[in-house]
Amino acid sequence: MSFKFSDRLNSMSGTATREILKLTANPEIISFAGGLPATECLPVKEIEEITQEVLSGTKASNVLQYGITQGMFTLRELCTDYVKSFSINNAHPEEILIVSGGQQALDLACRVFLNKGDTILVEAPTYLAFLQIAAAYEINIIGVNSISDGLDTDDLEEKIIKYSPKLIYLVPTFSNPTGKTYPLGKRKKIAEITKKYNVIVLEDDPYSKLRFEGEEVPSIKSVGGDNIIFITSFSKIISPGLRIGLVCANAEIIRKMEICKQSADVHTSHLSQAIVKEFLSRNLIKNQIQKVRPIYKAKKEYMEQAMTKYMPKEFDFTHVEGGMFVWGEFDAPVDTQKLFPKAIEKKVAYVYGNVFYPDDSSHNTLRLNFSNATKEKIDQGIRALGELYQNEINKIKK
Ligand SMILES: Cc1ncc(COP(=O)(O)O)c(C=O)c1O
Structure with a gap:
């Protein structure tokens, strides 16, 4: 039978990370590919106790x-109250x-604001799965340059003037994929420019509580106006399997997103809520954050040490103060996508960077x-990658 799928699917592909994650299901492969919390950090005992209590109380059936x-x-x-820790004070339950x-939340925001043919901006590189969501809405996606401390605001203003985008999507704290964090001045500038040109900002912040060094930076929402939609999630702090996140935005926007959510899944799992x-x-969230931070700090340090020791001198990487990712770049024409099958032969996986750019x-x-x-796996995996890339550079130089 030939299935007549929608045209929408023509612009959508299984995201590279999903394809890579399928490969890395093999336990022999050392995976630096996914964005999974450390298994040892998942609060199994706490969730077991809470679930038992919740289901044995008088309100269990609720x-x-x-x-x-x-x-x-x-x-x-x-x-x-929780969003106050992102410097968003005075939020009302109707704004959540x-x-x-x-x-x-990303999907609902796109559904609420985007028509076929609209243009949106993203920092390039950006979160791969957002590119996939946006593609489903059959829109044009334009990349804004990324500099050492995040979005290039001069390029932002130029592209707003040139393309009249409806919306910009940003991950301003410990970005996925680069790990960069925008300083406060940049956040204020983004708030100012987007307000001036009436552009919606999707501020996606699942990572900022995973800060293990440096000072916290207020959210863009906290220094901006009603055009900013703030999204955070409990996936990276408590558990991704619970599937709980939150949106904080103007009540009119929340109402529209709620209407779309109703047709999507009626409501989020009550037990998880x-x-x-x-x-x-x-x-308990405070204890959980305190438990996770030193573990991630140590892992980041192992990875930095291994990269310094094993990677070719043409390789540079971002020095991050939190989150889950570092971003590497070669000052040489090393094609990380082309080399990926060879990395898998060496039993190591990563995500090649071109997939995070709207223009590949x-x-x-x-x-x-x-x-x-x-x-141990970090050391072993980075050593294998270092050898692979050094060989490639030697070949290029011949
Ligand atoms: C930047 C970013 N946004 C959103 C998500 C989605 O996370 P979740 O749906 O589990 O809250 C992720 C997950 O990796 C992410 O990295």
């Missing part, structure tokens, strides 16, 4: 019933939407995840 689309009121109330992971509610009300450029780059592998 969490197994249907709920409201916007999310449990008590959880939204707690979230108005509970979503099934940050991923759903109840678990996160307890994490917040008992302040910059084949000399790659993203490495440091949160999931052990110290």
Whole structure:
């Protein structure tokens, strides 16, 4: 039978990370590819205890019933407090939407704002799965240059004037894929420019609580206006399997996203919402963040040491203060996508950098995840990559 799939699918492909993750399901492969939290950090015991309590109390049947689309009121109330830790003060529960992971928030925001043929901007490189979501809306995606401290705001203004985009998507703190964090001055500038030209900003921040060095930086939302939609998630701090994230935005935008969410999944898992509610009300989230930070710091340091020791001198990488990723770049025409099958032969995986660019450029780059592998695997994997790339550079130089 030949299936008549929608035209929409023509612009969508299985994202490279998903394809790579399929390969890395092989336990023999050392994977620097995914964005998985460290398995040893998942709060299994706490979640087991909370779940038992939630299901044995008098309100047990409530969490197994249907709920409201916007999310449990008590959880939204707690979230108005939680977003204060991103310097967003005075948020109201009507300005909060509970979503099934940050991923759903990105999709809903696109659904609410984008028509076929619209233009949007992203920092180039950007989160690969956002590029895939946006592609489903059959729009034009234009990259804005990235400089050492994040988005190039001169290029931003030029491209806003040139393309009249409806929206810009940014990951300003410990970016996926680069690990970069925008300083406060840049955040203020972005807030100012986007307000001036009436551009919606999707500020996606799943990583900022994973800071193990340096000072916290306020969110763009906290220094900007109603054009900024702030999205965060509990995936990288508590557990991605719970699928809980939140949106904080103007109540009119939240209402529109809620309407779209209703047709997508009615509401986010009530049991998961109840678990996160307890994490917040008992302040377990603070302990969890404190537990995770030193573990990620150590892993990042192992990876930096290994890269310094084994990678060719033509390789440079971002020095990150948190998150899960470092970004590597060769000052030589090393095509990391072409070399990927050879890396898999050596039983190491990463994500080649060109897939994070809307125009598939910059084949000399790659993203490495440091949160999931052990110290030994980090050393072993980076040594194997170092040999592979050094051989390639030797060949290029011949
Ligand atoms: C930048 C960014 N945004 C959103 C997500 C989606 O996360 P989740 O849907 O688990 O909250 C991820 C996950 O890797 C991410 O890296």
